[in-house]
Amino acid sequence: MGYSRGIGIVGLGVISRAYLETLVGHADVRIVAVADLDAERARAVAETVPGARALSVSELLADPEVDTVLNLTIPAAHAEIAHGAISHGKNVYGEKPLTAVLDDARAVMASAAAAWVHVGCAPDTVLGTGVQTARAAIDAGHIGRPIAATAAFFSAGHESWHPNPHFYYLPGGGPLFDMGPYYLSALVHMLGPIVTVQGAGSRTRSVRTIGSGPREGETLDVEVATHVTGVLTHASGALSTVTFSFDAHASEAKPIEVHGEAGSLSVPDPNYFDGDVRISRGDGWELVPVSAGYEHGSRGVGLLDFAVGDAPARRASGELALHTLEVMTLLLESAETGERRRVSTAPERPEPVPLTTEAEWRRIADA
Structure with missing residues (x-):
């Protein structure tokens, strides 16, 4: 450069x-x-x-x-x-x-x-080897035509560990706006943009209590839905069922699964860069070799992709972020009205990330 x-x-x-x-x-x-x-x-x-x-x-x-x-x-x-x-x-x-x-x-x-x-x-975690290897498997036809996906995040809420968790319960927060960008970005990378949404939501408690740090015991007003679920229709015709919750104490649900005509993929947590991708064609699960993405990525690799790469390589783009924000907003609106909502933004599916070693993307400056 x-x-x-x-x-x-x-x-x-x-x-x-x-x-x-x-x-x-x-x-x-x-x-x-x-x-x-x-x-x-x-x-x-x-x-x-x-x-x-x-x-x-x-x-x-x-x-x-x-x-x-x-x-x-x-x-x-x-x-x-x-x-x-x-x-x-x-x-x-x-x-x-x-x-x-x-x-x-x-x-x-x-x-x-x-x-x-x-x-x-952000998020740029979806540029890591986890989501990108899953995408490569889909693009290579290993599960056939994608039919459906599930995405699930369950937590009891961040106030148990975060020292200043107030913004998680204000507009722009909640489990959907906090974790939704990871899961929705991953789904768009793998299955393409979303065209319609149908949502439902609830707010279990109106007050939360900080559980650690200097503000331990302080209470927070909850102004957002703390459990949101919905069905997303992708332009490809695939359907994704999503759930984001701050009202669950435990779950064994897989972060993301993608099901196609010829097989299914288990996709790792999109809040992290790495993780095992597994495939099943009806005879048990087997590991998918790492084949794409930034190896051992860390927060900021998307900024490097954005600031250093050519325009087509800006994969953590504002266009994608606007799309996922609209999807989240419409999910909440649909939850209130009960009506299916159509998404107006239609970004291009981001370019895939070729397998890039940590040494290649870190590029340590000479002393």
Whole structure:
């Protein structure tokens, strides 16, 4: 590559540590600035990143050395930071969901198009060897024509372990908006875009209690559905049945299964990059050899794909994030009205990820 892309990080909470581990020292990008509402936190992080400066949010968004803004703020702030980056002519890559509200996401994408800049968005876990090997098996015809899929996430809620879990129970949170992007992105990678949704949902408790950390015992108001289920129709004709819950204590359900005319696939948890893919054609399950994806991926590999790769290789794209956000929004609307809803966004199925070794994608910079 001819030069290192300058990355500015806004928001230095828990997830930022994983991004820093991936990005610091990479040959093709460099973290030039960090910002957080807590200025002291920003200064502390900057001291650990060679060449990085601690700036205010407004200073970072305007900084000429920043080519791409990595937006790791809470969902409610995603739109504001994205618009700020775009207004300064910068690309923006954010944590999921793209924004907390669908109309805001549409506005972000429209502003980016008008400014001739690009938008990318997590999750990038679906670019790992787990989902990508499953996709390769589907594309190779190993299970025949895909007919149906199931995707399931069950949990008792994140307040038992997360020190600041309030945003999980505000609009833009809940099990659907928190975990849905992983599962829905995986389903789109494997089966293509979604055209209709039918949903149902419930909220079991209106108050939750923080179970650990300095806020242990503090209560949280719950403003979102904490159990959501639905049926998705893909443009290919395949049907996916999905469930996302913060109201379950345990489950033995497989994260994702895909069923075709000639066989079935067991797909690993899309919240992780790796994991075993298994196939059955009616005579037991056998392991599918790893054949695609970023080997031993970690958070931030999607940003590398976005910031360094050519345009067709931007697989963790804003277009896909907008699509999954619309699907989630319509699931909740369908749950309230009981009506089947049609999806208006129709992104291209992302390009597959060829098998890429960890050494190839990490590209450690020379000392």
